[in-house]
Amino acid sequence: MDVEHGVTRSQGRFRALWVAAVVTLGAAALGSLPETIAGTAIGLWFLGATYWLVLRSRAPGVEREYGLQLGGLLELEPIDGKRLVADCARALGWALSVAALTFPFFWLGHVQWYGTTRGFAPGVGGVELADQLVAQLAVVALPEEAFYRGYLQTALDKIWRPSLRLFGAQVGPGLLIASAIFAVGHVLTEPYLGRLAVFFPSLVFGWLRARTGGIGAGVAFHAACNGFAWYLGRGYGLFGDS
DSSP states (O other), rough: OOOEETHHHHHHHHHHHHHHHHHHHHHHHHHTTTHHHHHHHHHHHHHHHHHHHHHGGGOHHHHHHHOOGGGGGSSHHHHHHHHHHHHHHHHHHHHHHHHHOOOOOOOHHHHHHHHSSOOOOOOOOOHHHHHHHHHHHHHIIIHHHHHIIHHHHHHHHHHSSSEEEETTTEEEEHHHHHHHHHHHHHHHHHHOOGGGHHHHHHHHOOOOOOOOOOSSHHHHHHHHHHHHHHHHHHHTTSSSOO
């Protein structure tokens, strides 16, 4: 029997999946709150769950074990400004590199999926776009990545050891399972089967977690994806003013 820290692999598997179900269902329930507060409530829910499951122990090195170091922001030691800037720059570099490779295909897929017939007319001010990106970063991307890629993917990787080398990252079943739960959670929050499509960018978020050893790059890329989708929606007149 494979036992780690007094917990069998089967027990660990059950706990990780049970916790994922409870947290995901809780987030879906919060989605029924008024739109003005639902997003913030869900974000705080994910951050609270991550704190309770990981950071509350204050065990030495636990932030790095779960990829939550974020340049020292969530570590027990005082924040090192130089390290914070360096880690943020590295995360942004990864995010921009992956975005450069994937966003052209995402744009084409967006046009095909929504069948847009009008031309693209951005009409979005820099302040409005920056505000959207900051909101996506702080309220959506950081909380979701902290839980799904920080806690859940790490916990699942301890049960099903990653054995596949993919573009420099060691990945395994944990990446697929965490992404599937992530996608189901989006459908529960917004009942529309098309929301299952987030499974695919989630695979990239998880790959970035594995490749870089932390969630920073995934947070930046996640926010960029959401911001880009919003930008395309505005540009093609799918919602709001354009």
